[in-house]
Amino acid sequence: MTAPLQSILGHLEQLVAHDTQNPPRNLNPESSLFATLREALPGFETSIDDGGEGCLGFLATRGTTDTLFNVHIDTVPATDAWTKDPFTLERGNDRAIGLGACDIKGAAACLLAAAAETDAPAAFLFTTDEEAGSSVAVRRFLETSPRYERVIVGEPTQSIAVTRHRGIYAGTLTLAGEAGHASQGGLSAVHEAARFITQALTESWAKDDRLNFGRIEGGIKPNMIAPSCEIQFGLRCMPGENPDPRVERLRVLAGAALETDTTRFWGPALPPADPEARFRQVELNEYFYGLDIEVGSPVDFWTEAALFSKAGLPVAVLGPGDIAQAHTADEFVLYDHLTTAYNAYLKILTDG
Structure with missing residues (x-):
C-alpha cells in the first residue's frame, strides 16, 4: 500500500x-467533526457559516487560489441492512467500507x-446539508x-471529471x-x-427523463x-x-382529482440552459485535458455543482467512488478510485 493511500485511509477512518x-443532521459549529478537519489542515484559516438546523459551511483557505474544492460531508442514514458498524472503517483487499x-x-x-x-494555496468548502436536498450551505x-x-465538486464519478449532468x-x-x-363504491383517491x-x-x-414515483401515501383502512392520497x-x-x-403534463393527467401540487426541490442541470454557461464548461474541459485528467460523459445524478454553474462559475464534478455504491448498505470505495482522485486533486492544487 502506497504512502498516499495510507494517508487517505487514515483521514477517511477519522471522517x-x-x-x-442527514437526516437528522445533528451538527453544530462545536461538533467534533470540525476539530478533526482543523487538525488535518494546519496552516489553513478556517471559518464556519451557520445557516441553522445543521446547515453548516466549513471554509478552509491557505493563501489565494483560483480553484475552490467543495465536498459535502453529510451522509444518508444507515439502514438495518448494514452488516458492519457503519462508523468503523473496514479496510479490505481493494476497498474501504464505511458510511459515507x-x-x-x-x-x-x-x-x-x-x-x-503540498504547500500550494488551497480553498476547501465542506458542507453538511446536501443529502436532505436543502443546499443552504452552498x-x-x-x-x-x-x-x-473554477470549482471542483466532490461526488462519486469514479475519479473522472464530469462537466455535465441532469437537473432534478x-x-x-x-x-x-x-x-x-x-361497500357502496365511490371516488377513491388511492384508485x-x-x-x-x-x-x-x-x-x-417518462423513461428518458427518469420519472420516478418515490412515495405514495393515502387512505385509512x-x-x-x-x-386523500399524496x-x-x-x-x-x-x-x-x-x-x-413535464410537470404541467402530470397535472393534466391527474385530472379533476388533483387537489394541490407543490415543488419540493428544484436543481438546475449542469450547465444551465444558456450559451455562456456551456462555453465555460467547454473551456473547463480543455483545462482538464491540459492536466491529463480524464473527462467523462454526462451523468444522470444531480449535484450541487449546478448551483455554482448557475451563479456563473465554471464547475466540474470529480470524486472517488461509483454512484452505484452511494446510499447502499456496506457502502464502499475502491482504493484505485481514491488514488486516482488524490492524484487529480494534487495536480489541480499545484497548478493553482
Missing part, C-alpha cells in the same frame, strides 16, 4: 467515525491528504463568496376522493393515484373509500431541457 447522518466512504467522505479524505503533500456561500476561476425536480401531488363505506401513475409511466418521455415524484431532465412542461 467515517463522525456521525453526520463512497458518498463522499472519500473525496474529503483525498483532499486532506493532498493538502498535506447557497449562502454563493451569496458572499469571492469569485473563483421533486414535487408532491395530492389527489382528492370522497370518503365513504367501501385515482393508481390510474394517474399508470398513465404517467406510459408517457413517451380497507373498508373505507380513501378521501404522491411524491421526481424528474431528471438533461441539460437544456425545462421540467415545467
